[in-house]
Amino acid sequence: MNEALKTTYLDANATEPLRPAARQAVLDGMMLSGNPSSVHADGREARRFLEEARNRISAGFGRISGTCVFTSGGTEADAMAIHAFGRSRPVLIGGTEHDAIRKAAPDAEVLGVDRFGLLDPEDLRQRLHQIGPALVCVMSANNETGVLSPLQDIEAVCRDSGSHLHVDAVQGAGRVPFTLSECSVAISGHKMGGPKGAGALLMQNEDPIDALTIGGGQERGRRGGTQPLPAILGMAAAFEESRRQDWVRIDVLREQVEQAALECGARVAGRGVPRLPNTSCLILDGVSAQIQLMTLDLGGFCVSAGSACSSGKVSSSHVLTAMGETEGASQAIRVSLPWNVEEDHVVAFCKAYREMAARLKKQ
Amino acid sequence: MRILVAMSGGVDSSVVAALLKRQGHEVIGATLQLYDHGQASKPGACCAGRDIMDARAVADKLGFPHYVIDAESRFRDSVIESFADSYARGETPVPCVACNQGVKFTDLLGMARDLGCEAMATGHYVRRVEGDDGAEMHRPVDADRDQSWFLFATTRDQLEYLRFPLGDVPDKAHVRALAEELGLEIAAKPDSQDICFVPTGSYAELVEKLRPEIQGEGEIVDEEGRVLGRHEGVARYTVGQSKRLGDIHTGVGERQMVTRIDVPRRRIIVGPRAQAIEAENRRTVHLRNMNWLIDASPEGVHCGVQIRAREKLRDAVVRPLEGGGAVVELTEPATPAPGQACVLYDGSRVLGGGFIVAGES
Numbered sequence: 001m002n003e004a005l006k007t008t009y010l011d012a013n014a015t016e017p018l019r020p021a022a023r024q025a026v027l028d029g030m031m032l033s034g035n036p037s038s039v040h041a042d043g044r045e046a047r048r049f050l051e052e053a054r055n056r057i058s059a060g061f062g063r064i065s066g067t068c069v070f071t072s073g074g075t076e077a078d079a080m081a082i083h084a085f086g087r088s089r090p091v092l093i094g095g096t097e098h099d100a101i102r103k104a105a106p107d108a109e110v111l112g113v114d115r116f117g118l119l120d121p122e123d124l125r126q127r128l129h130q131i132g133p134a135l136v137c138v139m140s141a142n143n144e145t146g147v148l149s150p151l152q153d154i155e156a157v158c159r160d161s162g163s164h165l166h167v168d169a170v171q172g173a174g175r176v177p178f179t180l181s182e183c184s185v186a187i188s189g190h191k192m193g194g195p196k197g198a199g200a201l202l203m204q205n206e207d208p209i210d211a212l213t214i215g216g217g218q219e220r221g222r223r224g225g226t227q228p229l230p231a232i233l234g235m236a237a238a239f240e241e242s243r244r245q246d247w248v249r250i251d252v253l254r255e256q257v258e259q260a261a262l263e264c265g266a267r268v269a270g271r272g273v274p275r276l277p278n279t280s281c282l283i284l285d286g287v288s289a290q291i292q293l294m295t296l297d298l299g300g301f302c303v304s305a306g307s308a309c310s311s312g313k314v315s316s317s318h319v320l321t322a323m324g325e326t327e328g329a330s331q332a333i334r335v336s337l338p339w340n341v342e343e344d345h346v347v348a349f350c351k352a353y354r355e356m357a358a359r360l361k362k363q
Numbered sequence: 364m365r366i367l368v369a370m371s372g373g374v375d376s377s378v379v380a381a382l383l384k385r386q387g388h389e390v391i392g393a394t395l396q397l398y399d400h401g402q403a404s405k406p407g408a409c410c411a412g413r414d415i416m417d418a419r420a421v422a423d424k425l426g427f428p429h430y431v432i433d434a435e436s437r438f439r440d441s442v443i444e445s446f447a448d449s450y451a452r453g454e455t456p457v458p459c460v461a462c463n464q465g466v467k468f469t470d471l472l473g474m475a476r477d478l479g480c481e482a483m484a485t486g487h488y489v490r491r492v493e494g495d496d497g498a499e500m501h502r503p504v505d506a507d508r509d510q511s512w513f514l515f516a517t518t519r520d521q522l523e524y525l526r527f528p529l530g531d532v533p534d535k536a537h538v539r540a541l542a543e544e545l546g547l548e549i550a551a552k553p554d555s556q557d558i559c560f561v562p563t564g565s566y567a568e569l570v571e572k573l574r575p576e577i578q579g580e581g582e583i584v585d586e587e588g589r590v591l592g593r594h595e596g597v598a599r600y601t602v603g604q605s606k607r608l609g610d611i612h613t614g615v616g617e618r619q620m621v622t623r624i625d626v627p628r629r630r631i632i633v634g635p636r637a638q639a640i641e642a643e644n645r646r647t648v649h650l651r652n653m654n655w656l657i658d659a660s661p662e663g664v665h666c667g668v669q670i671r672a673r674e675k676l677r678d679a680v681v682r683p684l685e686g687g688g689a690v691v692e693l694t695e696p697a698t699p700a701p702g703q704a705c706v707l708y709d710g711s712r713v714l715g716g717g718f719i720v721a722g723e724s
Contacts, residue, residue: 291478298428314429
């Protein structure tokens with residue numbers, strides 16, 4: 001609940017509200033006047049905080065700290081991985097990947113998914129057998145549906161074929177356990193409850209990569225530019241808070257949302273396969289996503305439709321299209337519960353959704 | 364009341380939104396994204412043009428919600444494609460009518476109803492008057508900016524729901540002054556010109572791009588088929604024009620005019636202008652897709668008709684026909700252009716209108 005705007009915020013997958021621990025870490029970080037690259041005492045102090053944050057984040061992925069390269073966010077981390085690992089081999093991407101991947105690899109081969117949005121590891125195996133080692137990009141959790149990819153199997157397939165696996169874990173990080181070691185991973189601070197402006201690419205090893213920006217050689221020459229220390233400290237705190245979160249509580253509330261929607265005749269994309277605990281993609285047949293979004297917004301509920309470009313225009317969802325939806329791809333909204341959601345918010349949303357469906361759903 | 368304002372990003376509709384907001388209404392702004400000019404934007408770049416940004420800035424400044432509506436495919440199908448088809452048939456279409464009728468007053472208006480709005484307002488220069496038998500459409504106070512001719516296809520049901528706050532302002536300077544008074548940064552923004560989806564102003568190029576089969580040069584011939592010259596493409600000509608005929612006038616010794624366009628053979632047929640006007644002059648004009656804003660009597664309505672966007676009224680009797688058409692009996696003969704609108708007026712009031720059909724006199 002945003003007290004000032006009197007809105008109910010249910011759009012965590014766009015950005016999570018700032019967690020208190022992250023806020024404190026940001027404030028502390030802003031008091032550090034040194035540049036982590038400076039040789040003097042203030043610089044060393046800043047660097048000590050920076051490297052400690054790097055250790056904590058790397059440890060969360062079971063890796064040593066030298067594997068972690070800080071970036072401005074998830075999009076840059078994805079672009080960096082594709083630039084570093086996709087240049088001398090074919091690139092394969094999942095059919096429901098985010099634009100951060102799709103637009104960074106415009107010539108990539110797109111792998112089909114089933115009606116739940118799942119990629120079949122056996123299909124991948126056959127394709128890799130045909131084309132040889134590749135860069136394979138698969139997201140850990142889909143931003144629109146919350147559907148979790150079968151990463152263990154995909155990792156094994158990539159290992160067998162000598163391919164590099166890159167996982168966009170922007171939505172999954174902190175929300176579901178991550179146990180893979182043979183892949184690179186992109187994360188974003190604000191999707192975990194940190195501030196906007198920091199992300200990271202976790203690599204398999206400490207090897208140098210072909211950097212997108214060289215600049216002053218920061219991040220061991222892998223990403224030039226002064227690190228946004230407050231945002232990075234906020235991300236580290238948010239990541240840890242997120243991993244400690246009671247996700248069962250969120251999952252129970254999410255089920256309330258879905259039951260209400262199902263009773264209204266809506267369909268829930270990906271329901272029946274493992275998903276993030278906070279995400280619901282609700283398809284209300286016959287009612288455009290645009291109208292649903294506007295109706296709910298005017299009622300004070302912040303949700304989103306799968307694919308909104310920066311102008312705010314709502315287009316049909318490429319994720320749902322890949323899952324075999326036709327009309328439904330432009331009739332879905334995404335409800336993603338934030339870490340601080342309360343039952344009252346969910347009850348109020350369900351009431352608003354029922355009213356909307358009763359008024360707009362053509363019989 | 365809750366009212367949706369169709370905002371183009373220009374001065375007019377921004378002032379409308381600001382006025383309604385100041386009157387205490389719950390304003391919702393909506394901007395239709397109709398096309399992607401594709402010049403500045405690379406594939407995959409954001410679709411938002413300058414106008415969308417401007418509309419959003421006005422809404423943010425005044426503090427009401429604003430939404431961008433994707434109408435690209437609908438606009439392409441219902442306006443641009445039929446514009447090209449019409450040209451390819453040798454007609455002179457009026458795309459603004461099709462746009463008002465479909466994308467704006469059907470789709471966006473339907474959206475306004477779905478959102479529980481009591482009305483939808485636009486920045487059009489036309490007056491809506493509450494009459495005894497419901498809403499009436501009239502010419503605006505500012506005759507220079509009269510858009511009533513382009514809005515004849517508005518149905519009575521749509522007119523009931525619509526509001527045109529600028530119909531009563533005396534002139535554009537007044538609107539700009541209002542914009543400044545309301546603190547709108549776009550007060551000095553230039554007016555939009557011509558056909559919005561033809562940025563270069565060359566509709567012939569657009570038509571040729573969309574209908575490549577009609578592209579290419581061909582012959583200019585007289586009624587007997589004698590070749591008088593060559594042309595660069597049939598899309599560059601409309602019936603009645605004397606321009607772009609090169610030195611044919613001097614060759615024949617008399618001013619020539621396009622009388623017919625043979626699209627399949629890519630031929631422009633010309634004849635002596637004076638004679639052609641005489642031959643094309645008609646007293647009887649058939650209209651299709653009539654929209655009546657009054658209950659028209661079967662015997663016909665005596666009224667003034669306007670057969671081009673900027674033209675004087677002509678005295679006529681218009682009789683409705685079965686199947687949605689009408690027949691116009693002009694007191695004085697005229698040369699109507701197929702595809703253009705024929706709009707009926709009684710004084711300042713719009714009574715209805717239809718599209719001019721090619722053919723028999």
